[in-house]
């Protein structure tokens with residue numbers, strides 16, 4: 001890890017798996033229980049808003065009963081102690097990185113605990129259900145939707161992500177299958193920029209060949225071990 005100053009970390013559902021939050025593409029995962037086209041696209045929301053709202057109401061409630069795991073806590077420790085730049089770009093829509101104490105976190109696919117008013121564009125923190133069409137706290141209209149980036153929608157803060165990548169010396173991908181773009185393409189951007197790349201995942205991801213190094217195992221084991229190593233460098 002010599003010469004590493006600035007780190008960009010990409011996390012996916014695998015970092016929250018051991019906290020009891022369903023991943024998407026594993027056995028019995030979310031996309032086995034629900035078709036993406038039925039619950040995670042703007043067209044689905046227009047076609048059957050109740051189905052989509054119930055899907056997100058269930059998940060929003062579920063994450064509030066879960067706790068951060070050792071991987072979240074290790075990344076929060078790295079965030080606290082790392083003297084250089086560090087950005088945790090998460091595809092996850094849970095708040096476990098923040099509840100573990102991480103500060104430099106960017107949710108590129110939105111957040112369960114945020115709602116977006118399609119009437120006034122305001123985002124508000126929200127912990128309850130949306131199925132009963134509550135009024136927007138800002139404008140009072142009943143036009144709230146999950147503040148989640150659905151398929152076909154543009155991920156949040158891509159400019160900030162690419163800017164952080166330009167300054168990075170190390171790109172670490174943790175707990176993601178590498179199935180969804182543009183997140184899955186970040187490792188290629190990193191590699192083309194000559195940045196060192198490391199994959200920490202339960203098993204080889206779809207993009208594993210793009211990584212200089214890959215360590216496979218449960219996040220609660222491989223992530224704390226890596227954090228200790230990089231803090232000792």
Ligand code: BV8
Pocket residue numbers: 011012013014015017018023024025026029040091092093109148149150151152153154155158174175176177178179180181182200201202203204205217218219220
């Ligand atoms: C975009 C919110 C343009 C929803 C998500 C046709 C039409 C329209 C678009 C497309 C199209 N074809 C392709 C696209 C692009 C599309 C895409 O990539 N589709 C894929 C399926 C081919 N992407 C988009 O539409 C994106 N928008 O492209 O806009 C654009 C492009 C560039 C710049 C500007 C604009 C929007 C994508 C966002 C979709 N929303 N989430 C919700 O949460 O309900 S994506 C969803 O999948 C999750 O957010 C997650 O982020 C993402 C990836 O899943 P993972 O996190 O990787 O989870 P997964 O289950 O797949 O894998 C878990 C991994 O963990 C596994 O590898 C497993 O081994 C590992 N693991 C498990 N347990 C552990 C573990 N690892 C360690 N320890 C463990 N214990």
